[in-house]
Structure formats: C-alpha cells, structure tokens
Amino acid sequence: MTAQIPVRAGDRDPDGWSYSDTQAIRATLYLVLALSDAGIVAAAFGLSDLLRHGNFTDMATLSYWLIVPIFMAASLYVRAYSYTTLIARHLSIWKAATAMVGATAATIMILFAARNSTDISRVAFFTGTLFSLAGLILIRLPLPLLIKHLGSHFFRRVLIVDGPFDHPIPADIERIDAAALGIRPEITDPLMLHRFSQIVAGADRVTVSCTVEERERWSLYLKSVDCYGELLIPELHNVEPLGDPSGLGLASVCVSIGRMDLRNRLLKRGLDLVLASIALIALMPAMVIIALAIRIDSPGPILFRQQRMGRANRLFEVLKFRSMYVDLADQRGDQSTRRGDPRVTRVGRIIRATSLDELPQLLNVLGGSMSLVGPRPHALGSRAGDNLFWQVDRRYWLRHTTKPGLTGLAQVRGYRGTTAREDDLIKRLESDMEYLTHWSLMTDLTILVRTVFVMLHKNAY
Structure with a gap:
C-alpha cells in the first residue's frame, strides 16, 4: 500500500487544525444546534405552562413526548441542519420556523384525532409556540459570524494546479501543486488515484486548473473521489458567468457534486x-x-x-x-x-x-x-x-x-x-x-x- 502523501508537514495548518476535520466540525455543530433546538422547544413549552398554571401540567409532558420529536423530524425533513442553511441567516431562520409551524399543526391534528385537545390550554400551547420561535431565531442570529470565524476549518476549499497558474488565490483556499507531489490524473493507475484521494480527503470543494488535454482525465478523478469538483475554463473568463463558485473570480464548470450529502x-x-x-x-x-x-x-x-x-x-x-x-x-x-x-x-x-x-x-x-x-x-x-x-x-x-x-x-x-x-x-x-x-x-x-x-x-x- 502506498504511504500517505502529506499535503504539508503534519497535514495541519499553522493553528494546528487537521484539514480533514471540516466535516467532523460541521457534523458536531449540526448536532449541538439540533440538541439546542430540542432544549429550546421543551423549555419554551415548559415555561409557558409554568406561567399559565403556576406549575407543570400535562402541557409540559406533551412537549417532551410529542412536540419535540415532531419538531426534530420536521427539521430533518426541511434540512434545517446543513451548510447552505447555516451560512444564510434568513434561510436558517425560515427553515426552523417552518419546522416549528409544521410541528404545531401536526400536534393539533394528533390531539384532535385522539380527542384530548380539550385537556390542553390553548393559551399555554400557542404561547409555547411563540416562545419556541423566539428562541429558535435568537440562537441562529450569531451562527454566520461563528462560521465566518471558523473559515477554512468549517469548509475546506482546495485548488489543484496542474500547469501554469498565476492568478491570486484567497487565503482560505488551499493550493496544491500536482507536479510537486508527483500526482498525475492517470486513470489506469489505482495507486495514483489512491494517493490523490488521500490528499483531497475531507475537502468540500475541489477546483482543478489544468490544460485542455488533461480536462477529461481530471474530470474522472474528481467524479471518483466523491466531492464537489470543478474545472477552471480560461476561455470562459471574459464571458464573466454569474456567480463565483470557485471563489477565485474565474469561470469554472462543475463536473461532480458527490453522491451523498x-x-x-x-x-x-x-x-x-x-x-x-x-x-x-x-x-x-x-x-x-x-x-x-x-x-x-x-x-x-x-x-x-x-x-x-x-x-x-x-x-x-x-x-x-x-x-x-x-x-x-x-x-x-x-x-x-x-x-x-x-x-x-x-x-x-x-x-x-x-x-x-x-x-x-x-x-x-x-x-x-x-x-x-x-x-x-x-x-x-x-x-x-x-x-x-x-x-x-x-x-x-x-x-x-x-x-x-x-x-x-x-x-x-x-x-x-x-x-x-x-x-x-x-x-x-x-x-x-x-x-x-x-x-x-x-x-x-x-x-x-x-x-x-x-x-x-x-x-x-
């Protein structure tokens, strides 16, 4: 088996972070946010119950065993915990609110079908919903700032350079010189493909700058390592396509989006x-x-x-x-x-x-x-x-x-x-x-x- 090829000494940046940890960091943030959401909803309905009745009644029990599970299921359904959601504050708030409203509607229908709706205080129920929405919104307000602070530790972007390239590269994009590491897009060499896959392991977006003749093989390489991959197309730079997915200010074509999020x-x-x-x-x-x-x-x-x-x-x-x-x-x-x-x-x-x-x-x-x-x-x-x-x-x-x-x-x-x-x-x-x-x-x-x-x-x- 070919030895691992480090991108840099120790495969870590100057702050000591491993560049393959970005997905683990995101998964941890999603989990913390999901648990926080569940706690907010449970606390909101408990507080509403306490304010309305002076103690905890069936309303608190209802929130723990019915409203919270339904809300969590709805959140997963609307993909409230994803990279694209968390970097856009308005989208994150909208999806959390959608999940809460859906959970409220589902709970009402279940209670009506079970003929238990008369046992629940309507004031406490809808107050709990409003408290939940307020808490869900407040916890999401600082998230974009946290993600911006984490930078490349939260989302890793890699540029593979195979040939001449003199365009400035933003600090949060990792440059890897294919020639310096002895990497060639050789589709008949499984060990070479293994080495390339090790180098880009954990990368969320991989951009390749190469010659026209090498594009087909690099395209297959990007598809085979299960990542979002794109090729820079210099002849399209003057056209100035809308958006800048590569982050380089250059035109690119997406050739791979990965099989599973x-x-x-x-x-x-x-x-x-x-x-x-x-x-x-x-x-x-x-x-x-x-x-x-x-x-x-x-x-x-x-x-x-x-x-x-x-x-x-x-x-x-x-x-x-x-x-x-x-x-x-x-x-x-x-x-x-x-x-x-x-x-x-x-x-x-x-x-x-x-x-x-x-x-x-x-x-x-x-x-x-x-x-x-x-x-x-x-x-x-x-x-x-x-x-x-x-x-x-x-x-x-x-x-x-x-x-x-x-x-x-x-x-x-x-x-x-x-x-x-x-x-x-x-x-x-x-x-x-x-x-x-x-x-x-x-x-x-x-x-x-x-x-x-x-x-x-x-x-x-």
Missing part, C-alpha cells in the same frame, strides 16, 4: 452501526465456531486480510475468514476462485458456499471502512476475461463514490462468482451505478432482506 451519510452510518452491532452480537457464537474449525482444519491465521478499493478510491484492508491454504493464498486477487479450486480448504468450501466467510466484514462496517450495503470491494488484481476491471469500463472508478458493502444490488441479482467474461463485470457495474443513482435507506433495507435469500448461490465457491 452529510445528512444522508449520517443516516446511512447510523443504520450501519445499529444493524451491524445487532448482527455481530447475534452471530458471535457462529463466528467462534467457524474460527475454531478454521484453526483445526489447517495451519495459519483465522482471518484473511487483503487490500481493496474503498470509498473515494482509497485503499483499505478487508477482513474475511481464511478459506484457503496459507501458502496458496492470492493476496492481490490475480486469480479468481473456480469450482473445485485446490487452494480452498475443507472448511473454506463450506463457508464460501454459504457466504459465511464474509462475516468478519461486520468489523469493517463498525470501523467505518465499509457499509452493510454498497458495491462489493474488489481486489486490485481482479480481472474480467483477460483485462483488469478498470480496463474494461472507465465507469469502474465511479462505483467507489460510496463505501463498499458487505452486500449489494448486484449480489442480490445473482451477479457474483468468477468474471470469466467482460460482460460479467459490466452487469455488476450497471447494478452498482443504479444503486448509487437511486440510493435510499429503504433501498438498503430491501437489499439486506433480499440478501438472506441468496446467501446460498450456485456461483459461491
């Missing part, structure tokens, strides 16, 4: 953590038995580790139960497993046929390098026919714009096993691209259910 990644990650934890606990006895069987059957480690391409085309180490003899194992995956393969042990035949050899990847899911559902990760030496996977179809790199999965749409459709022909890979690739285009939490849940019925498969050997 932070909100959807958090939802998907939450689903992974919950279900993977439950599965790991439930399957632990079976995993212990398999581990003992592997140890007794043949000498060597219980787990097999192999480098594979992960999210944003960065390499990671996948875990599997060892199913081959140690001296015959293929670390690069240059040779696909075939029926009756002499490299496979007796226990290995059983766990491969039942897909139980994949269970240790639950640890990959918990560690964050994989997801429960996504395109399956492939070894670097994998071939379709006589060609390496990425030589068959250049869209292959685009399937890595999300985390690889323990299962995926291609697998539940039966596209698994050896790839003796190029068409075997293309069918899987088309399914992967369909999954990425139409992703939703319901899609993930559907694929997980369907996986149960295809664990035993004629192509699993």
